[in-house]
Amino acid sequence: MKLSADILAFQVRLGHVFAQPDILMRALTHASISSATRPDNQRLEFLGDRVLGLVLAETLLEADRRATEGQLAPRFNALVRKETCADVARQIDLGAVLKLGRSEMMTGGRRKEALLGDAMEAVIAAVYLDAGFVAARDLVLRLWGERIGAVAEDARDAKTSLQEWAQARGLPPPSYVEIARDGPDHAPQFTIEVRLASGQAERARAGAKRQAEQAAARALLTRMENADD
Incomplete structure (x- = not known):
């Protein structure tokens, strides 16, 4: 599959070059433009949410071996919530490469928080399917970066x-x-x-x-x- 210049540039921002670029394209396809021959990213979003959760749960446990479940849960929630995923998506300008239907484009879909957060999870799943768990974990740790270390002792909203x-x-x-x-x-x-x-x-x-x-x-x-x- 020959990729456009904007997708090639996105892979650089993401820090992962896909061996199976069709998986990336599926992760970038919103339901508003999907078809029988162009599946959307909803299934990947479901998987990416679980991969993200496992990576961050494991990381938080390792970072503070004395923390209780009551301390860890709000930190975890702060890191996996849709707003945080959307912030990471903006960090790598994910919105610029999303494949959207006309209605979504007309209503600012590339900037919508829920849409960006869902797409970020789908991209995590795409990396997982393309290169395995270690690659997905490394991606999450790099993109979430300082957010993990800075998560508050009590991260309740x-x-x-x-x-x-x-x-x-x-x-x-x-x-x-x-x-x-x-x-x-x-x-x-x-x-x-x-x-x-x-x-x-x-x-x-x-x-x-x-x-x-x-x-x-x-x-x-x-x-x-x-x-x-």
Whole structure:
């Protein structure tokens, strides 16, 4: 199979040259453009999720032999969640080589977080099928890189931590309100406000609701913890 210049360049960014390039092309094919002769990447996504999970679970266990399951689980979740996979996909400009249907291209599919995260998992599976587990593990460790070493001691997401902070003080769970949505349809920006029953609130803006909620929760949690000191 003769590969285009953009796919050859992507292999360089990825750090893996495929002996079976058809597997890579399947990993890059979204369901919006699939056909009977062009299978999409959903099955590879399923496999890649499991390969990624095994690599990171094994790595976290080795990195901290004294950590409990309760400490390891949130670290693991922080590393495998869709947002992290999408960040890694952006790091190697995976969106530029995705094969999308017209509707997805028109609505900014190359930048969509869920789509990028799914495709990143599919690419991991493609490397696994092309060259085996060691190659897939080396790829994950290289691409996730500093994220693994920097994962917080307690990597529970900010929304969970803020809810626990509120409950410990007899308050109901925080509420999240969408204050604004602007920008083009293919790249919307959300402004979210988190509120405590005691009256405190913080706002944050991001390209996805969940990111904005997390950022607002993190800001309010930091503010309240500082007030407790």
